[in-house]
Amino acid sequence: MSQISEAKRIVIKIGTSTLAYATGRINIRRFELLCKVLSDLKNSGREIVLVSSGAVGVGVAKLGLPERPKDIPGKQATAAVGQCELMYLYDKLFLEKNHKVAQILLTRDGFEQPQRRQNMKNTFDRLLSLGAIPIVNENDTVATEELEFGDNDTLSSMVAALTEADALIILSDIDGLYDSDPHKNPDAKLIPVVDQIDSHIEEIAGGSVSGLGTGGMSTKIQAAKIAGKAGVTMAIINGSDPNLLYDLLDGKTVGTVFTAGK
Numbered sequence: 001m002s003q004i005s006e007a008k009r010i011v012i013k014i015g016t017s018t019l020a021y022a023t024g025r026i027n028i029r030r031f032e033l034l035c036k037v038l039s040d041l042k043n044s045g046r047e048i049v050l051v052s053s054g055a056v057g058v059g060v061a062k063l064g065l066p067e068r069p070k071d072i073p074g075k076q077a078t079a080a081v082g083q084c085e086l087m088y089l090y091d092k093l094f095l096e097k098n099h100k101v102a103q104i105l106l107t108r109d110g111f112e113q114p115q116r117r118q119n120m121k122n123t124f125d126r127l128l129s130l131g132a133i134p135i136v137n138e139n140d141t142v143a144t145e146e147l148e149f150g151d152n153d154t155l156s157s158m159v160a161a162l163t164e165a166d167a168l169i170i171l172s173d174i175d176g177l178y179d180s181d182p183h184k185n186p187d188a189k190l191i192p193v194v195d196q197i198d199s200h201i202e203e204i205a206g207g208s209v210s211g212l213g214t215g216g217m218s219t220k221i222q223a224a225k226i227a228g229k230a231g232v233t234m235a236i237i238n239g240s241d242p243n244l245l246y247d248l249l250d251g252k253t254v255g256t257v258f259t260a261g262k
């Protein structure tokens, strides 16, 4: 699979900053549009796996906390509250378009142990053949890597490899990979295609500055490496307009596409 437009099985990763306002509360307009576009892509014959962050962010809003907890147990408890709300919203919005969702909470060690890996794969395979949309997040009660180091980016690439997806699309708060962080350098230029992830690419990809997202560009580059090794084409596009997914899958030049590893 060389062209992203040909992708049948697609993993889509959504970060907290795409789902929520800077206040931490859900961006209802965007959330609704996203579920509509994904439902439509599914209707067109594509298989969708969603990796969604946002449990902590949604939990903060639901519990009425003044800010994101700083301690790990606080984040874990907030994520447990927020995860329910997140799935409630997905369930409701996808059901309106006649699609069923399934919650999958994963930990990294599951990918490493052969039996658990197989169990995970069996579940994904069956859900996809049943026509459901698996919605994945880290199991923040069991593992705290994402809460500590903050990223569902690499988790999404591991899911893409496990499910033998054709493409991984990461929705971010920025248009794609730039030659330096645009939040620090207003003259930064977008890089539309990355054929090879070399030390230069790793150097220009910095961390997150938003306070909502956590991984920044560096975890997305790690994700691109994992995806590339598994033969999965990866793209980073701006999540602020979910309609961009149509453009990307129509073959238009959008965001940054990583062809590395092909």
Ligand SMILES: Nc1ncnc2c1ncn2[C@@H]1O[C@H](COP(=O)(O)OP(=O)(O)O)[C@@H](O)[C@H]1O
Binding pocket: 015, 016, 017, 018, 171, 172, 173, 174, 176, 177, 178, 179, 180, 181, 182, 183, 204, 205, 206, 207, 208, 209, 210, 212, 213, 214, 215, 216, 217, 218
């Ligand atoms: N070279 C770069 N190109 C683009 N963004 C970069 C780069 N280096 C660091 N970043 C930062 O990465 C952020 C996106 O990652 P992150 O904050 O985790 O958000 P999200 O959860 O939406 O993916 C950008 O807003 C930007 O500040």
Ligand SMILES: N[C@@H](CCC(=O)OP(=O)(O)O)C(=O)O
Binding pocket: 014, 015, 016, 017, 052, 053, 054, 055, 056, 057, 079, 137, 138, 140, 146, 147, 150, 151, 152, 153, 212, 213, 214, 215, 216
């Ligand atoms: N499991 C946590 C992960 C947080 C996380 O990775 O956030 P992001 O950097 O927005 O993808 C949550 O759902 O809040």
